[in-house]
């Protein structure tokens with residue numbers, strides 16, 4: 001089945017390039033040149049993924065994220081200029097799933113779209129066990145194993161890991177992780193979060209020379225990157 005991508009982008013050149021690239025890779029494409037038009041198209045065509053430019057005339061991208069999330073869980077990948085770092089984080093906190101900084105290449109975009117589509121499939125039929133290479137997280141029994149050895153995690157470390165692997169491939173903002181693991185009163189304790197992430201990395205890395213599967217997104221948050229595809 002062909003997945004439909006809704007592109008909300010006001011620059012005609014960018015819109016054309018995205019549309020051509022996506023169609024060439026087998027996607028159906030719907031285009032919108034403003035936030036208003038994007039919201040209308042979304043309600044009408046029910047796309048599988050939304051690509052959303054943040055700087056739009058009229059209703060801007062951030063407002064679009066807010067309005068979409070009032071009724072839809074469609075994956076949103078934000079396309080932002082390097083100057084709008086701050087807006088990117090706000091968009092993620094409001095429920096966008098991922099971001100790409102312009103300029104980006106088509107292979108990178110396709111990879112992010114695949115992650116978004118896979119994530120939808122995962123959350124549709126929640127799996128009781130997460131497996132990535134030698135790492136196994138048994139959600140039903142709260143048991144984490146690396147190879148044949150059980151990894152002993154504190155309840156907080158486990159919850160942090162669970163949030164990351166359930167959202168594998170997706171960037172999780174500091175704010176999101178702090179709120180979900182420690183509660184709304186802790187949303188500004190990014191240093192605290194960093195400490196826990198480092199503890200978790202230590203406990204999970206068999207081979208210290210290998211790059212961590214918990215990737216730092218500077219200034220934004222963390223992302224669990226699968227070691228296997």
Ligand code: CA
Pocket residue numbers: 009010011053054055056
């Ligand atoms: Ca724009």
